[in-house]
Amino acid sequence: MLKIIALAAVAAAGLVVGFGAPDAWAGLPAPWQEGLQTAVTPVAHKIHDFHNMLLVIITTITAFVTAMLLIIIVRFNRKANPEPSKTAHNTLLEVVWTALPVIILVVIAIPSFRLLYYMDRAVEPEMTIKAIGHQWYWSYEYPDAGFEFDATLVEEEDLQPGQPRLLQTDNVVVVPVDTTVQLLVTAPPEDVIHSWAMPAFGVKTDAVPGRLNETWFRVEKEGTYYGQCSELCGINHGFMPITVKAVSREEYARWLASARAEFAAIDAPTVKIAQVQSGRR
Numbered sequence: 001m002l003k004i005i006a007l008a009a010v011a012a013a014g015l016v017v018g019f020g021a022p023d024a025w026a027g028l029p030a031p032w033q034e035g036l037q038t039a040v041t042p043v044a045h046k047i048h049d050f051h052n053m054l055l056v057i058i059t060t061i062t063a064f065v066t067a068m069l070l071i072i073i074v075r076f077n078r079k080a081n082p083e084p085s086k087t088a089h090n091t092l093l094e095v096v097w098t099a100l101p102v103i104i105l106v107v108i109a110i111p112s113f114r115l116l117y118y119m120d121r122a123v124e125p126e127m128t129i130k131a132i133g134h135q136w137y138w139s140y141e142y143p144d145a146g147f148e149f150d151a152t153l154v155e156e157e158d159l160q161p162g163q164p165r166l167l168q169t170d171n172v173v174v175v176p177v178d179t180t181v182q183l184l185v186t187a188p189p190e191d192v193i194h195s196w197a198m199p200a201f202g203v204k205t206d207a208v209p210g211r212l213n214e215t216w217f218r219v220e221k222e223g224t225y226y227g228q229c230s231e232l233c234g235i236n237h238g239f240m241p242i243t244v245k246a247v248s249r250e251e252y253a254r255w256l257a258s259a260r261a262e263f264a265a266i267d268a269p270t271v272k273i274a275q276v277q278s279g280r281r
Contacts, residue, residue, distance in 0.1 A: 027225030027226050038200060040223070041217045042220075045202075046118060046202070047202040050111055057107070122214070123180070129175070131183060131185045132187060132188065132207070133185070134187070134194075135191060136233065136236035137153070138194075142256075145259070146260070146266060149259075149264070151169040152169060153170075167226040167228070168241065168243055173245070174246075177219050177221065177246050178219075179218065181217055181218065182216050183205070183216060184212050185205045185207045186213065188209060191209050193206055193207065193209065194240070200225045203215055206231060222246050222247055223246055225245075226241065227241070228241050229242070
């Protein structure tokens with residue numbers, strides 16, 4: 001009896017982790033997780049809503065097709081229907097099975113395009129961060145503050161308590177909560193394509209050599225969030241994590257003051273962006 005209770009408790013815990021992960025896991029994939037990571041940005045919330053809408057649509061279609069198959073199996077098998085119909089076509093049926101998928105696709109396409117335009121560019125961003133993908137690490141520029149730094153994987157033997165394996169970087173990207181952040185993503189002309197992906201933010205943007213891609217996020221909740229390069233970029237692709245720490249505006253101001261003193265200065269933002277676009281570093 002106790003064994004059964006214990007197994008039931010483990011199963012219940014797995015459901016909690018899979019479908020409603022607690023805030024402590026907001027920025028991490030959870031063991032046995034079946035749902036999406038907890039959304040902490042407006043874009044991620046809209047992606048989750050779109051996902052849930054698609055889930056209802058595909059479930060309805062699957063149920064309908066399954067019901068039709070069962071009806072056909074039961075009503076039109078050899079025993080129940082020894083003399084099969086010789087009907088060659090049915091105009092109404094053909095119109096319905098052509099028009100209905102078109103209507104479903106339109107229903108999906110309209111919110112899909114709205115979401116794509118919503119997540120494409122920041123409206124009146126309050127700060128800008130530039131992420132540059134290298135083999136195999138990320139470097140970040142804060143053009144508004146005038147400094148840059150590299151962020152590389154923390155090896156397993158160097159991890160501190162609470163730091164996740166293969167997801168922790170030595171330097172972390174720090175952003176204030178409730179702030180619209182414009183994210184520019186690129187890679188040096190001599191490098192390969194990478195992808196800056198942060199599931200909790202609903203962000204996944206390719207870093208294309210010599211080009212600038214733009215997206216944005218606005219973190220609603222303080223915490224540390226983890227992502228990875230999501231474009232196969234070479235032998236160490238799996239060792240190119242992303243760590244973002246969202247803090248209060250007051251704490252961000254304190255970090256900014258120390259970061260200016262700690263990290264190297266960069267050129268003016270317009271010069272730097274022009275260099276990348278023209279193929280110079």
